[in-house]
Amino acid sequence: MYKVLVLPFKQMPSAEDFLTQEEKRYCQTLKIEKRRQDYLAGRYALKKLLSDNFVKADYKSIEILKHEDGRPLLFINGVKSNLNVSISHSNAYACACAGRGCLVGVDIERVEERSEAWRNFSFAKEEITETSPEFLTALWAKKEAVLKLLGLGLSVDMHSIRFDNDRMYLEGKLKEKQNSLGAAVISTDLSYTNGFAVAVAYSKVV
Ligand SMILES: CC(C)(COP(=O)(O)OP(=O)(O)OC[C@H]1O[C@@H](n2cnc3c(N)ncnc32)[C@H](O)[C@@H]1OP(=O)(O)O)[C@@H](O)C(=O)NCCC(=O)NCCS
Known part of the structure; x- marks a missing residue:
């Protein structure tokens, strides 16, 4: 079973409302503003999708780090999650997908x-x-x-x-x-x- 969410960047709240310290730290390493906006919107879309549908956790208890090959790595309350997730962005829209019991790519x-x-x-x-x-x-x-x-x-x-x-x-x-x-x-x-x-x-x- 999977769920998907598409969100325009303009629906994203302030980064302070949803980024963890580690995500903030990574975001600050991104030099290009477009890349930062993509990063933020993808994380917000995925956190919203997860907290609306899969996990009882607030946005800051959900952490989306990066595998060395670029894949998102999901932690809930500091524990690696067995949900599979995927992120995409294009022209001020972000898209997130999460699957339980199935691999996903979006x-x-x-x-x-x-x-x-x-x-x-x-x-x-x-x-x-x-x-x-x-x-x-x-x-x-x-x-x-x-x-x-x-x-x-x-x-x-x-x-x-x-x-x-x-x-x-x-x-x-x-x-x-x-x-x-x-x-x-x-x-x-x-x-x-x-x-x-x-x-x-x-x-x-x-
Ligand atoms: C994966 C890839 C095809 C996506 O290309 P794109 O069309 O520019 O971007 P999209 O917006 O559709 O997707 C980007 C998201 O794909 C995800 N992603 C990146 N690499 C991935 C991989 N190897 N497998 C699965 N998902 C991946 C990330 O979540 C990324 O978003 P984020 O950086 O905000 O977390 C492209 O980034 C790629 O070839 N990556 C592999 C090599 C690379 O550059 N790795 C980065 C090391 S940090």
Whole structure:
């Protein structure tokens, strides 16, 4: 079971209201203002999602640190949580996802026209069954959500994950990671909100 929350940055309260000391310390190391806003909004969205749906804890009892590979690491009252979580941000919107008993990955992307070079970098020819910005943005978001579920970033070849309608194929390092995590079946859900595509990848761990 997973839940997802999309929030515009303008709904975020003051950082003083929800950041822990350690999160504040990390935020101060971020040199770029946009990066700081992304960091804050992602944390706020995830804390709100968790305290509204999963845990009886106030925002400052929920701490979202970072694994060395960039993944969020969740602690509730100082104890590492067994909830799986994922964060994404795009153009002043943040998105958070949490799952109990399943791995999750989330990606939010603004629907917009992109270049031919981006298409070639991202997709195999056979995947481009439509050329609308909605379709291609969603296809990208689904790939990124799966990569986040696997704990991998954009360092992988985007052609080693391929969608054929709703079937997904993973190759090489991605397939190995899927096996090592016990994520035998990875599914994706897609929605559109306020001009954004939101993709969630989820998988029951077996
Ligand atoms: C993961 C990645 C694909 C996301 O790219 P993006 O489109 O720029 O950003 P999004 O807003 O959709 O997602 C960012 C969030 O992804 C999460 N994330 C980062 N690396 C991740 C990973 N390896 N696995 C799962 N989630 C990851 C983080 O929560 C991050 O938000 P935060 O920094 O505020 O905590 C990209 O950051 C990447 O390739 N990272 C791997 C290499 C790297 O730079 N690591 C950072 C070390 S600190």
